[in-house]
Amino acid sequence: MLKGLGGLGGLGDMAKMMKAAQEMQTKMAEMQEQLASTVVMGEAGAGLVKARVTAKGEVxxxxxxxxxxxxxEKEVVEDLIVAAIKDAQAKGQQKMADEMRRMTEALGLPADMKLPF
Known part of the structure; x- marks a missing residue:
């Protein structure tokens, strides 16, 4: 009767995939929370201006x-502030990319795979 569907083995595989997807969603949510509270420092002008930014980019x-x-020196200070913020945001983006790479590897996916989250 169910011969054409390959028995129930296919349903078991689907259940495993659904469970893995739910685990991945949970881990992604946890990672997003962690990144929101992870602060990175950027600087400009040899440390004259420092910016604190979350790994998600919030100053x-x-x-x-x-x-x-x-x-x-108003314009110089403004430029240094912008440069420090950009430096911190770049470090935050790198931290996020590192965490994503670590997560995809832990899930057995290729390290350079882009997740849709």
Whole structure:
């Protein structure tokens, strides 16, 4: 009767795949939470400006050396702030990519596979 469907073996494989997908979703949610609370530091001007950013890219703080806070250097300070934020965001993106690679490898997937999440 069910010969054409290959018996029930196919349903067991489907159940395993569904369970694996649910586990992956749970792990992805946990990783997203972890990345939201992971803070990376970026800097510019040899450390005169430092930016704190979550691994997801949210700026959480700045540290500006008071020696550069002179009205005549306003544009330089602005440029350093932008550069520090970009540096921190790049580090955050790298941290996220490393975590994704680690997760895909743990799931037995190719390290360079892009997950749709």
């Amino acid at each position: 959480t703080g700045l540290d500006i050396d008071p020696s550069i806070l002179v009205a005549s």
